[in-house]
Amino acid sequence: MEEILKIEHLTKSLGAKEILHDISFETYSGEVFGFLGPNGAGKTTLIKVVVGLLTLDHGRITIAGNDLAKQFEGALSNLGAIVENPEFYRYLSGYDNLVQYANMRGGIPKERIDEVVRMVGLENRIKEKVGRYSLGMRQRLGVAQAILHHPRLLVLDEPTNGLDPAGIKDLRDVLKDLAHKEGVAVMVSSHLMSEMEMMCDRVGVIANGTLISVHPIAELVSAAGIGREEFVITLDDAKKGAEVLSEAFGIEILPTEDGAIDLVFPKEEALASIAKANETLVRAGLSLYTVSKKENKRLEDVFIELTGGEGQQIG
Amino acid sequence: MAKFCRLIGNEWKKQFSKVATWIMLIFLTAVTLFSSLIGNANQVLESFYTPENYWQDDLQRAKQNYEELKSQYGPDEVWVKTAKVEVDYYSYLIDHAISSDDWRYETRWSSNLPDGERSGNIIHEMIYATVFEEERAAKLSAMVENKDLAAYYAWTFEDVLKDSDPERREIYEWAYRYLIDHSIEPTSSDWRYGTLNEVVGAKFTKLDQERLQKEGLAGYSEVQYNRAKDQITLGVYRLDHNQERNPADSFEPVSSDIPEAFRAIFTLFEGGDGESPFWNSMLYSVTFLEYVAVLCIVIGGSIVSSEFSAGTIKFLLINPARRWKILMSKYATTLLFGVLATTGVFLLSFLMSLAFNGTVDAFRPALSVKGGEVVTTSPYWLLFVRYLSASVKVLVMTTFAFALSALSRSSALSIGISLAISFNASIVVMIMQLAGLDFARYFIFANWDFAAIVNKSTGFVHHSLPLAIVIVALHLVVLIWTAWDAFVRREV
Numbered sequence: 001m002e003e004i005l006k007i008e009h010l011t012k013s014l015g016a017k018e019i020l021h022d023i024s025f026e027t028y029s030g031e032v033f034g035f036l037g038p039n040g041a042g043k044t045t046l047i048k049v050v051v052g053l054l055t056l057d058h059g060r061i062t063i064a065g066n067d068l069a070k071q072f073e074g075a076l077s078n079l080g081a082i083v084e085n086p087e088f089y090r091y092l093s094g095y096d097n098l099v100q101y102a103n104m105r106g107g108i109p110k111e112r113i114d115e116v117v118r119m120v121g122l123e124n125r126i127k128e129k130v131g132r133y134s135l136g137m138r139q140r141l142g143v144a145q146a147i148l149h150h151p152r153l154l155v156l157d158e159p160t161n162g163l164d165p166a167g168i169k170d171l172r173d174v175l176k177d178l179a180h181k182e183g184v185a186v187m188v189s190s191h192l193m194s195e196m197e198m199m200c201d202r203v204g205v206i207a208n209g210t211l212i213s214v215h216p217i218a219e220l221v222s223a224a225g226i227g228r229e230e231f232v233i234t235l236d237d238a239k240k241g242a243e244v245l246s247e248a249f250g251i252e253i254l255p256t257e258d259g260a261i262d263l264v265f266p267k268e269e270a271l272a273s274i275a276k277a278n279e280t281l282v283r284a285g286l287s288l289y290t291v292s293k294k295e296n297k298r299l300e301d302v303f304i305e306l307t308g309g310e311g312q313q314i315g
Numbered sequence: 316m317a318k319f320c321r322l323i324g325n326e327w328k329k330q331f332s333k334v335a336t337w338i339m340l341i342f343l344t345a346v347t348l349f350s351s352l353i354g355n356a357n358q359v360l361e362s363f364y365t366p367e368n369y370w371q372d373d374l375q376r377a378k379q380n381y382e383e384l385k386s387q388y389g390p391d392e393v394w395v396k397t398a399k400v401e402v403d404y405y406s407y408l409i410d411h412a413i414s415s416d417d418w419r420y421e422t423r424w425s426s427n428l429p430d431g432e433r434s435g436n437i438i439h440e441m442i443y444a445t446v447f448e449e450e451r452a453a454k455l456s457a458m459v460e461n462k463d464l465a466a467y468y469a470w471t472f473e474d475v476l477k478d479s480d481p482e483r484r485e486i487y488e489w490a491y492r493y494l495i496d497h498s499i500e501p502t503s504s505d506w507r508y509g510t511l512n513e514v515v516g517a518k519f520t521k522l523d524q525e526r527l528q529k530e531g532l533a534g535y536s537e538v539q540y541n542r543a544k545d546q547i548t549l550g551v552y553r554l555d556h557n558q559e560r561n562p563a564d565s566f567e568p569v570s571s572d573i574p575e576a577f578r579a580i581f582t583l584f585e586g587g588d589g590e591s592p593f594w595n596s597m598l599y600s601v602t603f604l605e606y607v608a609v610l611c612i613v614i615g616g617s618i619v620s621s622e623f624s625a626g627t628i629k630f631l632l633i634n635p636a637r638r639w640k641i642l643m644s645k646y647a648t649t650l651l652f653g654v655l656a657t658t659g660v661f662l663l664s665f666l667m668s669l670a671f672n673g674t675v676d677a678f679r680p681a682l683s684v685k686g687g688e689v690v691t692t693s694p695y696w697l698l699f700v701r702y703l704s705a706s707v708k709v710l711v712m713t714t715f716a717f718a719l720s721a722l723s724r725s726s727a728l729s730i731g732i733s734l735a736i737s738f739n740a741s742i743v744v745m746i747m748q749l750a751g752l753d754f755a756r757y758f759i760f761a762n763w764d765f766a767a768i769v770n771k772s773t774g775f776v777h778h779s780l781p782l783a784i785v786i787v788a789l790h791l792v793v794l795i796w797t798a799w800d801a802f803v804r805r806e807v
């Protein structure tokens with residue numbers, strides 16, 4: 001896997017306020033990198049720095065081997081992006097807007113324009129003026145614009161914003177295809193965890209301008225407890241119950257402080273296992289009061305946990 | 316370079332996809348056509364004039380006057396007879412279909428030729444004589460009825476050809492010969508008569524000056540002497556080469572009192588005899604560049620800021636083109652609009668002038684005298700220099716609007732302020748000049764009319780072209796640097 005985007009010790013202030021603090025990470029070809037953070041975390045700011053709209057204060061950004069500061073045109077010719085809302089020349093047709101980009105980037109045949117229009121499903125409306133497009137249609141045109149010149153790095157700021165469910169699914173498929181089949185490095189920002197889960201291979205979590213951690217998506221999914229089931233058992237003697245169960249399942253199980261027992265099983269074996277636990281406890285002569293299934297910790301909770309807890313003020 | 320051209324192509328396409336651009340181009344065309352029409356107003360008005368009805372009003376008035384006097388004093392009183400002369404006079408003009416540009420009607424106006432001393436025209440004199448001096452009447456009516464030019468000139472030159480001063484006599488003889496040899500009618504509709512008058516006048520001035528110098532008297536002026544000499548050279552050249560009008564006249568400054576800016580308008584209506592209406596109207600078209608300035612200011616004042624207000628700037632800047640290239644492609648597009656609009660204005664005015672004035676003057680060279688020799692220039696070159704000079708203001712104001720638009724990111728602000736300055740700056744400078752504030756000549760607004768500075772008609776005595784060029788260049792550099800700084804360095 002080739003390193004496409006490399007960010008080293010990026011710091012950025014806007015006005016007197018430092019928005020981004022010493023951020024470093026890389027994205028690779030063939031991977032969809034998710035960029036996750038609450039409102040005001042600095043996602044858009046980071047993306048603006050990467051696409052050259054903002055200059056960085058300290059640090060270095062390299063796109064496909066080109067230093068953004070020194071080889072601007074080289075770096076940018078490997079980049080396709082949508083920053084915030086996709087804005088186009090409203091008095092031009094969608095097609096003419098794409099022609100504008102084709103002219104700026106150079107060497108893009110007409111067939112490629114038709115191809116990306118087909119990819120984003122806008123064939124029927126592409127000759128219309130953009131002023132008459134809906135938000136979702138503009139978002140699709142934005143994607144078409146971003147991938148027009150076969151960029152090696154694709155940066156999309158909240159691309160699903162305004163898309164209908166079918167549109168979201170289409171976009172997801174397009175991005176996954178680009179990454180996994182054509183080897184594009186895709187970087188998407190979002191504050192929706194579930195969206196990340198469905199399209200990203202790795203996720204970077206940003207809060208208050210600091211990159212907190214980078215995880216493979218599987219890690220986050222397991223942290224969220226997806227694929228496991230948890231049960232709570234109340235009974236007359238929790239201490240003894242825990243001992244019997246430890247023996248029966250061959251793992252150490254401790255009673256909770258409030259006199260109950262928590263059990264976690266892989267999803268596939270959950271029913272069989274809880275039946276076994278019940279039987280074991282009854283055999284040991286203990287009186288069971290209740291056996292209840294605990295709700296899964298949701299992805300959002302993990303997200304809030306990762307980004308610094310509940311009820312936080314926008315920083 | 317190819318990329319830069321593609322960027323300009325993009326800007327071009329965007330401008331022409333906007334309704335506003337089209338409205339402005341239509342406005343520019345309409346206003347140019349209309350102004351051209353006004354510029355040829357003399358021609359337009361003259362086309363409504365018919366000589367047949369021309370004398371009728373005068374005749375009726377004369378008749379009425381005569382009837383009133385007759386009924387009051389009887390027909391034999393002198394002033395009643397004089398009134399009768401008027402009636403007969405207008406009847407004669409009508410009966411013989413003599414229009415107001417017939418030489419027999421026109422032979423009076425003050426001139427250097429001897430008939431200038433006579434009060435009425437020859438027909439009037441004839442009629443008058445019929446009533447009061449029978450003997451003269453016969454002689455005059457023979458001239459009038461036979462259109463006998465030779466007899467007419469013999470009669471008018473009778474006295475002066477006997478002039479005792481040989482040098483003066485020589486001048487009269489020359490004029491007399493020239494008129495007879497070339498069958499020149501003494502009328503303003505024959506340009507040669509007017510030109511000959513000018514030459515004769517200049518010859519007398521030259522003679523006077525020579526005498527003053529010889530006798531060492533006060534009043535000798537070398538400037539006047541040289542001007543008279545050049546006038547003679549030029550006049551004789553024009554007569555000999557049958558060049559009716561001299562396009563160069565249209566480009567001469569009228570007088571130092573009239574600011575150059577109003578010069579063109581002035582000549583349209585007050586244009587001297589012998590000036591070319593074609594070239595007067597072409598010179599007037601230079602003022603249409605004010606409309607081109609409006610077009611350029613509107614485009615230049617919005618070409619950058621509209622990207623910000625529409626939010627498209629982000630998508631423009633994430634392309635592999637450095638920001639200064641994008642900025643310069645926008646500036647170049649604005650200037651390109653100016654160049655094309657100016658060309659359009661020229662072509663429209665040219666066609667209008669041709670339509671109203673015919674093609675004759677369009678192919679005449681401009682004549683001037685240098686070192687005693689007549690030199691010919693193309694009047695198109697003179698006009699081009701004027702267009703170039705007037706474009707300086709358009710360039711400065713467009714660049715100002717452009718820089719302001721890059722700086723403020725507000726189209727309304729940039730266009731509004733630039734237009735206000737463009738309309739009023741020259742007037743403010745003029746007022747300051749009239750108020751005797753000499754430092755006003757360092758303002759950019761006092762320095763963008765190069766033609767006026769060369770012609771010394773700005774009102775400021777110390778104006779010089781090199782300084783003006785430096786001031787304009789400095790402003791352009793500062794404005795472009797401002798735009799560059801605002802667009803390339805500032806964050807989006």
Ligand SMILES: Nc1ncnc2c1ncn2[C@@H]1O[C@H](COP(=O)(O)OP(=O)(O)OP(=O)(O)O)[C@@H](O)[C@H]1O
Nearest residue numbers: 014015019038039040041042043044045046191315
């Ligand atoms: N031009 C600016 N000047 C000063 N501060 C700014 C500017 N633009 C953004 N900020 C601040 O930078 C921080 C990060 O903003 P940013 O737009 O990057 O957040 P985000 O992660 O994209 O949020 P969202 O999810 O709402 O889009 C915010 O606190 C914001 O107030």
Ligand SMILES: [Mg+2]
Nearest residue numbers: 043044045157
């Ligand atoms: Mg954002």
